[in-house]
Amino acid sequence: MSSEARREPLIEVENLYVYFYTYAGVVKAIEDVSFTIYKGETFCLVGETGCGKTVVSRTLTNIVPPPGRIVKGKVIYHRDGEEVNIIKLSEEELRNIRGKEIAYIIQDPSAALDPLYVVGYQIAETMVDHGTVKDFKEGFGRAVRLLKEVLIPDPERRVKAYPHELSGGMRQRVVISMGLSNEPKLLIADEPTSYLDVTVQAQVLDLLRELKGKKGLTVLLITHDMGVVAEMCERVAVLYAGNIVEVAPVDELFKRPKHPYTVGLLRAVPNPLTEIEKLESIPGTVPNLIKPPSGCRFHPRCPHATEKCRREKPPLIRVGPSHYVRCWLYAGKGEEVSRSE
Amino acid sequence: MADLKRFLVRRAVTFIPTIIGVTLITFIIAFVIPANPARAWAGGIKADPHVVATIVKEYHLNDPWYVQYYFFMKGILTNSIVDPLFNYKVMSYMLARFPITFQLTLFALFFLIVLGIPLGIISALKKDTVIDAFVRVWALTGVSVPIFWLGYIFIYVFFYMLGWITVAGVPYPKVHITGIPIIDALLSGDWTTFAENIKRFILPGFTLGFAGIGIIARLVRNSFLEAINSDYIYFAKMRGLRNRRVFMHALRNALVPVVTVVGLQFGGLLGGAPITETVFGIPGMGRAMVQAIFNMDFPVLIAGTLLAALIFVITNLVVDILYAIIDPRVRF
Numbered sequence: 001m002s003s004e005a006r007r008e009p010l011i012e013v014e015n016l017y018v019y020f021y022t023y024a025g026v027v028k029a030i031e032d033v034s035f036t037i038y039k040g041e042t043f044c045l046v047g048e049t050g051c052g053k054t055v056v057s058r059t060l061t062n063i064v065p066p067p068g069r070i071v072k073g074k075v076i077y078h079r080d081g082e083e084v085n086i087i088k089l090s091e092e093e094l095r096n097i098r099g100k101e102i103a104y105i106i107q108d109p110s111a112a113l114d115p116l117y118v119v120g121y122q123i124a125e126t127m128v129d130h131g132t133v134k135d136f137k138e139g140f141g142r143a144v145r146l147l148k149e150v151l152i153p154d155p156e157r158r159v160k161a162y163p164h165e166l167s168g169g170m171r172q173r174v175v176i177s178m179g180l181s182n183e184p185k186l187l188i189a190d191e192p193t194s195y196l197d198v199t200v201q202a203q204v205l206d207l208l209r210e211l212k213g214k215k216g217l218t219v220l221l222i223t224h225d226m227g228v229v230a231e232m233c234e235r236v237a238v239l240y241a242g243n244i245v246e247v248a249p250v251d252e253l254f255k256r257p258k259h260p261y262t263v264g265l266l267r268a269v270p271n272p273l274t275e276i277e278k279l280e281s282i283p284g285t286v287p288n289l290i291k292p293p294s295g296c297r298f299h300p301r302c303p304h305a306t307e308k309c310r311r312e313k314p315p316l317i318r319v320g321p322s323h324y325v326r327c328w329l330y331a332g333k334g335e336e337v338s339r340s341e
Numbered sequence: 342m343a344d345l346k347r348f349l350v351r352r353a354v355t356f357i358p359t360i361i362g363v364t365l366i367t368f369i370i371a372f373v374i375p376a377n378p379a380r381a382w383a384g385g386i387k388a389d390p391h392v393v394a395t396i397v398k399e400y401h402l403n404d405p406w407y408v409q410y411y412f413f414m415k416g417i418l419t420n421s422i423v424d425p426l427f428n429y430k431v432m433s434y435m436l437a438r439f440p441i442t443f444q445l446t447l448f449a450l451f452f453l454i455v456l457g458i459p460l461g462i463i464s465a466l467k468k469d470t471v472i473d474a475f476v477r478v479w480a481l482t483g484v485s486v487p488i489f490w491l492g493y494i495f496i497y498v499f500f501y502m503l504g505w506i507t508v509a510g511v512p513y514p515k516v517h518i519t520g521i522p523i524i525d526a527l528l529s530g531d532w533t534t535f536a537e538n539i540k541r542f543i544l545p546g547f548t549l550g551f552a553g554i555g556i557i558a559r560l561v562r563n564s565f566l567e568a569i570n571s572d573y574i575y576f577a578k579m580r581g582l583r584n585r586r587v588f589m590h591a592l593r594n595a596l597v598p599v600v601t602v603v604g605l606q607f608g609g610l611l612g613g614a615p616i617t618e619t620v621f622g623i624p625g626m627g628r629a630m631v632q633a634i635f636n637m638d639f640p641v642l643i644a645g646t647l648l649a650a651l652i653f654v655i656t657n658l659v660v661d662i663l664y665a666i667i668d669p670r671v672r673f
């Protein structure tokens with residue numbers, strides 16, 4: 001990592017709350033989440049399924065699906081020296097950002113593509129609708145080059161293939177090429193490999209890393225896999241039941257994990273390069289967020305929980321230069337802050 | 342292309358048992374009816390026994406059922422069987438009525454498409470509003486209201502009370518190109534005949550399409566809702582596509598199943614619409630069939646059944662081909 005002083009923020013999420021207004025009740029999916037993504041880094045959001053990673057990523061272009069709503073907080077986007085709050089933008093302004101300045105790669109590449117159109121058309125339309133190519137003819141030409149860039153063999157032919165004619169790994173490469181097509185400032189990859197075979201997973205991660213190096217991309221990588229974190233990221237935020245419980249540079253987190261949940265996550269991965277689906281070392285499951293546990297949301301599963309943990313929400317504590325943890329165990333062992341970076 | 346050819350051959354082979362099955366069932370129903378067709382054809386109770394005997398011999402009425410069936414089918418297909426009551430060739434008679442039925446079906450199809458599809462899209466976009474409820478009620482009414490009642494109500498309102506339309510008769514243009522009056526009128530620019538045809542067919546077409554409009558609208562609504570809630574539409578929005586393009590993606594996907602249903606409805610209606618044609622006095626295949634039933638005119642009945650079955654399997658085939666064209670996942 002380069003020197004702290006030169007780091008320039010690209011996205012700053014401040015004290016964000018996202019609720020889903022369902023028939024069963026209000027799902028408090030995200031509460032008081034803050035983090036910063038710096039230009040040029042790969043920032044990781046990690047946590048079990050259902051802890052809110054996808055919802056957080058969608059707040060960055062304010063595209064949380066109904067009945068979800070951002071109820072509080074800010075998403076500051078540093079756009080050419082200007083600061084814009086994403087939450088305040090109009091639909092049309094957001095549309096201009098989505099897919100152009102902030103692009104997504106989603107989990108299931110098979111469902112992401114329209115089955116009735118050839119992939120070249122779908123890559124091209126992503127550029128045509130943002131005015132980065134003048135027409136579909138130029139768009140198809142660019143699509144061929146993009147497919148080559150994501151290492152799809154025989155791109156001249158594949159550009160005319162329908163999604164069902166490609167393998168899962170190939171489809172994910174197509175989705176990645178769409179994400180890259182407008183040269184975004186931020187690429188959000190939401191579990192880009194979890195629907196792929198293990199061998200293909202490694203290839204796709206390699207590709208992402210290589211593209212990142214080549215283009216100096218800023219990446220927000222979402223995963224439930226600590227092995228992927230170790231391999232890909234510079235800084236990590238650990239999410240649990242809609243709260244950020246720990247933020248740290250990757251080696252700091254692996255060497256000195258503070259939060260009991262992070263410790264559990266790492267214990268589930270004896271070797272960070274093996275794949276783990278379930279976190280058996282932490283008994284229990286992610287709680288129902290309509291009635292989240294009082295105090296610390298992790299207390300029902302925490303081996304160190306005390307009466308205080310059950311009653312009061314723990315503060316966010318800065319335990320090291322870039323290391324933040326939300327846990328009563330560290331009260332008094334660092335400076336209390338209102339948001340993490 | 343080779344695939345298409347193989348597909349066509351395979352399907353054509355399955356046609357034959359379908360057609361034989363349908364006509365055979367009709368024939369057997371006619372055969373077991375405890376009536377004496379020969380006497381009915383010869384003039385009823387007072388029929389001359391000599392004439393009756395000739396008819397029995399001519400039409401093989403005393404032969405076993407399979408001989409009769411073979412005789413009828415062969416006569417119809419080679420257009421050699423002559424109607425015992427009216428002295429015309431049965432197949433020519435039915436084929437001459439086909440353009441009228443076709444024209445009526447075109448009108449019904451027109452309403453199915455221009456009302457059914459937009460209503461479906463609107464009720465999907467305005468889900469759970471008054472419009473959505475209206476379409477729901479329409480669909481329910483459409484399938485539960487008897488078509489003859491609807492037809493008479495429409496005639497009462499639009500013909501008798503308002504006088505907006507004309508009933509009965511089919512005006513033909515002078516030029517004969519396809520045999521379908523409204524299309525020939527259009528092709529030859531005979532606007533008076535064109536307008537007259539519209540005036541006569543608009544109401545029966547709407548009546549015939551009425552049930553289908555509601556069904557199509559509901560189908561479009563549900564398949565459009567499914568499309569706009571799919572991952573690829575969400576991802577299209579995440580890519581920042583323009584609203585119009587996102588809409589087109591959803592629409593095209595939503596219409597895939599609709600093409601099948603519209604096609605099948607079209608094929609079903611083309612076989613003749615007995616009730617609508619009778620209520621509105623349209624001289625199509627459906628009305629011919631109804632009259633044939635009253636007259637115990639079995640040759641016409643079987644010819645009509647054969648034509649309806651043929652038309653249905655052919656439209657089915659066309660629908661399948663269309664389906665493969667619009668949905669690249671479908672292979673022959």
Ligand SMILES: Nc1ncnc2c1ncn2[C@@H]1O[C@H](COP(=O)(O)OP(=O)(O)O)[C@@H](O)[C@H]1O
Pocket residue numbers: 020022027029047048049050051052053054055056065066067068289
């Ligand atoms: N459409 C929705 N309706 C209701 N609740 C939702 C919806 N989408 C997400 N949530 C809530 O948000 C939580 C986080 O979901 P998500 O961000 O998809 O988790 P992750 O990506 O970490 O697996 C879920 O556990 C659920 O409670």
Ligand code: SF4
Pocket residue numbers: 259260261296297298299302303304305306309314326327328329
């Ligand atoms: S605050 Fe208490 S319950 Fe929560 S993680 Fe820390 S020790 Fe466990």
Ligand SMILES: [Mg+2]
Pocket residue numbers: 053054055190191
């Ligand atoms: Mg997710």
